[in-house]
Amino acid sequence: MQKSKPTETGKCNCGRRLKDATVFIYRSHTDRYLFHRCECGTEWTEHQTDIDPMDPVSSDEVIEVHKRLAKFEGSIAELLERRPA
Numbered sequence: 695m696q697k698s699k700p701t702e703t704g705k706c707n708c709g710r711r712l713k714d715a716t717v718f719i720y721r722s723h724t725d726r727y728l729f730h731r732c733e734c735g736t737e738w739t740e741h742q743t744d745i746d747p748m749d750p751v752s753s754d755e756v757i758e759v760h761k762r763l764a765k766f767e768g769s770i771a772e773l774l775e776r777r778p779a
């Protein structure tokens with residue numbers, strides 16, 4: 695059985711749901727990167743382009759990211775350094 699990307703199957707290869715993975719969002723004007731980290735240690739990045747620049751980030755989404763950041767124990771510093779100034 696061929697392994698599929700979590701973004702295609704909705705589940706990590708370990709079986710955990712995609713929505714349970716820790717997610718960090720990096721946005722620029724035209725691109726959006728979603729960094730995912732599953733509890734099993736699997737990490738993957740989703741790159742989205744052609745997003746609507748007028749599409750706002752929902753406050754719920756921001757809150758969720760901060761909640762997950764608060765309990766994240768990985769190398770978050772490296773990710774944070776890649777945020778736009």
Ligand SMILES: [Zn+2]
Nearest residue numbers: 706708732734
């Ligand atoms: Zn996993």
